[in-house]
Amino acid sequence: MNTRRDFLQKMGASALMLQLSSVITFANTPNQIEQPYDGKVLRVAIMGLGGYATRVAEAMKACTKAKLVGVISGTPSKVKDWQMKYKIAEKNCYNYDTFDQVKNNPDIDAIYVITPNALHHSHVIRVAKAGKHVICEKPMALNTKEGQEMIDACKKAKVRLLVGYRMHFEPQTLEVIRMRNAGDFGKIMFFQGQCGFKIGDPKQWRLNKALAGGGSMMDIGIYAINGARYMVGEEPVWVTAQETKTNPAIFKEGVDETIQFQLGFPSGAVASCLSSYNINHLDRFYVSGDKGFAEMQPSTGYGPIKGRTHKGELTQPITTHQTTQMDKMATIIFEDDKPVVPVDGEEGLKDLRIIEAIYQAVKTGEKVKLTA
Numbered sequence: 001m002n003t004r005r006d007f008l009q010k011m012g013a014s015a016l017m018l019q020l021s022s023v024i025t026f027a028n029t030p031n032q033i034e035q036p037y038d039g040k041v042l043r044v045a046i047m048g049l050g051g052y053a054t055r056v057a058e059a060m061k062a063c064t065k066a067k068l069v070g071v072i073s074g075t076p077s078k079v080k081d082w083q084m085k086y087k088i089a090e091k092n093c094y095n096y097d098t099f100d101q102v103k104n105n106p107d108i109d110a111i112y113v114i115t116p117n118a119l120h121h122s123h124v125i126r127v128a129k130a131g132k133h134v135i136c137e138k139p140m141a142l143n144t145k146e147g148q149e150m151i152d153a154c155k156k157a158k159v160r161l162l163v164g165y166r167m168h169f170e171p172q173t174l175e176v177i178r179m180r181n182a183g184d185f186g187k188i189m190f191f192q193g194q195c196g197f198k199i200g201d202p203k204q205w206r207l208n209k210a211l212a213g214g215g216s217m218m219d220i221g222i223y224a225i226n227g228a229r230y231m232v233g234e235e236p237v238w239v240t241a242q243e244t245k246t247n248p249a250i251f252k253e254g255v256d257e258t259i260q261f262q263l264g265f266p267s268g269a270v271a272s273c274l275s276s277y278n279i280n281h282l283d284r285f286y287v288s289g290d291k292g293f294a295e296m297q298p299s300t301g302y303g304p305i306k307g308r309t310h311k312g313e314l315t316q317p318i319t320t321h322q323t324t325q326m327d328k329m330a331t332i333i334f335e336d337d338k339p340v341v342p343v344d345g346e347e348g349l350k351d352l353r354i355i356e357a358i359y360q361a362v363k364t365g366e367k368v369k370l371t372a
């Protein structure tokens, strides 16, 4: 069965996106004809043309509701490459000194900030001041103070602030959430989230406290925090945490290598999580209730996500996360669509609050209470 995405991937031409109204394609459900999309397309400029930005740009080729139209980069050669590869007009190219002028560009609706963590705060606030919607990568900021300032700046400028939580649109993840809400697992008692990988090059910004804001917790542990919240379906009320550091030469002061942490929820459910930059093959969620369970492995990698529950294997479609994310974000921005799990600034702030509590718990060795 052909899908619109298959079709677009085969064609590989983003220029076709605006002509979709003349194309009739077929949905995944047999015998159901998908209506061609002739609505508004979110015209996006990407800021920071690194590894993840490239993945997003490739995935956006298959979007129907979002389109890559601009870039912001400090490296002219990268801008040229991207212009060629994605057919980006010269007038939609900026650098870090000039991008405030995007306010005078009616052909860009939103800017996707995909720069190192420490730059998100100033980049998002500048984009907001330029009057454009902002999508910001996780972690949204280095701390809650910064996160709140970003939310306030976007509110003041009347632009949307969304955080790149791609798992919030992933079909198997959403099925587990649906089953939990339907009571299939009974009362949720326990969540386990294991997120980690062995980090490579010791010189990369991810191991530089000033640019990363921390270590594995800021980068990969945040998935276990966020996952604990959307899998249990509650906000934690306490945190305990313990750090292990085996290589202080690479993982310097303030850059965590491995942290185990525990969360307690109002219902009495507990979570046990692991975040590491020094353990490979850690990508697993497990949620257990008094009537059933769900297990996902991989749970947050680029996919394919693989899940099973006490009822059997999950069979939801395998998606390219960033394609779905960007199409859904277009409907959030233009149609005020409400996703099952939020992706707004407040959602990003909730994770930052927990990260701060985890770091505090590591430092003090004490249980840290969380208040909303």
Ligand code: NAD
Binding pocket: 048, 049, 050, 051, 052, 053, 074, 114, 115, 116, 117, 119, 137, 138, 139, 164, 165, 166, 205, 211, 219
């Ligand atoms: P990267 O190092 O591959 O790219 C970072 C880009 O920022 C580079 O193009 C670099 O030139 C640019 N940059 C601008 N100013 C810079 C400065 N002062 N110092 C260093 N680089 C600077 O990193 P990445 O993996 O693309 O990560 C970027 C962001 O995306 C991070 O916040 C990260 O957490 C996030 N990310 C999210 C996912 C996800 O699945 N949602 C995956 C990977 C990364």
